[in-house]
Amino acid sequence: MQMKLRITVAAAIAAAAGVAMAQDMVVKIGHVAPVSGAQAAYGKDNENGARMAIEDLNAAGVMIGGKKVKFELLAEDDAADPKQGAAVAQKLCDAKVAGVAGHLNSGTTIPASKIYNDCGIPMVTPSATNPNLTKPGYKTTFRLLANDNALGAGLALYAADTLKLKRIAVIDDRTAYGQGVADVFKKIAASKGITIVDEQFTTDKSVDFMSILTSIKGKTPDGVFFGGMDPQAGPMLRQMEQLGLSNVKYFGGDGICTNDLIKQAAGAKTLENVVCAEGGASLEKMPSGATWKKRYDAKYPGQFQVYSPYVYDAIHVLVDAMKRAGSADPKVYTSFIGATNYQGVTTKVQFESNGELKNPAMTLYTYKAGKKVALN
Numbered sequence: 001m002q003m004k005l006r007i008t009v010a011a012a013i014a015a016a017a018g019v020a021m022a023q024d025m026v027v028k029i030g031h032v033a034p035v036s037g038a039q040a041a042y043g044k045d046n047e048n049g050a051r052m053a054i055e056d057l058n059a060a061g062v063m064i065g066g067k068k069v070k071f072e073l074l075a076e077d078d079a080a081d082p083k084q085g086a087a088v089a090q091k092l093c094d095a096k097v098a099g100v101a102g103h104l105n106s107g108t109t110i111p112a113s114k115i116y117n118d119c120g121i122p123m124v125t126p127s128a129t130n131p132n133l134t135k136p137g138y139k140t141t142f143r144l145l146a147n148d149n150a151l152g153a154g155l156a157l158y159a160a161d162t163l164k165l166k167r168i169a170v171i172d173d174r175t176a177y178g179q180g181v182a183d184v185f186k187k188i189a190a191s192k193g194i195t196i197v198d199e200q201f202t203t204d205k206s207v208d209f210m211s212i213l214t215s216i217k218g219k220t221p222d223g224v225f226f227g228g229m230d231p232q233a234g235p236m237l238r239q240m241e242q243l244g245l246s247n248v249k250y251f252g253g254d255g256i257c258t259n260d261l262i263k264q265a266a267g268a269k270t271l272e273n274v275v276c277a278e279g280g281a282s283l284e285k286m287p288s289g290a291t292w293k294k295r296y297d298a299k300y301p302g303q304f305q306v307y308s309p310y311v312y313d314a315i316h317v318l319v320d321a322m323k324r325a326g327s328a329d330p331k332v333y334t335s336f337i338g339a340t341n342y343q344g345v346t347t348k349v350q351f352e353s354n355g356e357l358k359n360p361a362m363t364l365y366t367y368k369a370g371k372k373v374a375l376n
Helices: 002-022 040-060 082-094 106-119 148-162 176-191 210-217 230-242 260-265 269-273 289-299 308-325 330-337
Strands: 025-033 067-077 099-101 123-125 141-143 167-172 195-201 223-227 249-252 274-278 363-368 371-374
Touching (some): 025 040, 040 289, 167 176, 210 230, 223 230, 230 260, 269 363
Parallel strands (some): 025 067, 099 123, 123 141
């Protein structure tokens, strides 16, 4: 009986040791985007990309510092609101996440970046394009696509050099993103001899633009630039058609350059006048874009917008730095992000010293027969 008891105890100790050895090191990664409100389609797409990355990393059995890691996603909603974005950033700091993929909007990302810097957590934004994001020089801030200087300039050059437009009205939604990309467009367009015939302002909550567009119509523009997002661009395109502005080109940055714009425009013929820009290669020209998109569509049919592959890469960039550092501690691995040389879905990821992406691509798009089509 005593011998049997000893064997049982020994087996229990061995089993407990085996369980302890089998336990994974848990690493939490945060993701933030608006998954409620008018921009929820963007946010859900981004969060889908984050979940795919976490699932793939866990399936791969990643080792960091000789330990097997289980990754957990802490997904938060900032509703595209700067105050909520700051609150969520502090929540992720308090949760001691190892890193953050996000935020989506420049208006939420810029204030959040200071909070992450102050608590020592690196963030890689997949979509915030305002150049002011990297101006403070935080060593925790990284951007995975071209900024508004490239997008606004590219659109202005296309308007002047390719379309030979002469008179353009500018509207922006007064957000950090919308105003930023509009300012760059105006500056470059004016330098190319385009006359800015009118400047109007709205908000990122508005859906009625009739008075603004009526004023613009009186200035006889051959183009309109809108700095803002697709929940405003769609109704604006419908109302332009109603006012007889059907032959006026319509420009915008990545904020309007979505598949959802097709639904938002609700059949307006003016959709085919759109020329928009994204800070990256088209899916067809991304290193693994087409293959990745097939996997995404199988998991999340009909939900793809723009940025999910960038979120997917953002999380892999964080984990790549952890692996090279041999640690998931932000104090240890953050400095390794700056030395990233990672082949992602979207591009070969390398960073400038200020956290901007090296050699970012830019793609112009239009809409034909109800489909988004690359121009370059």
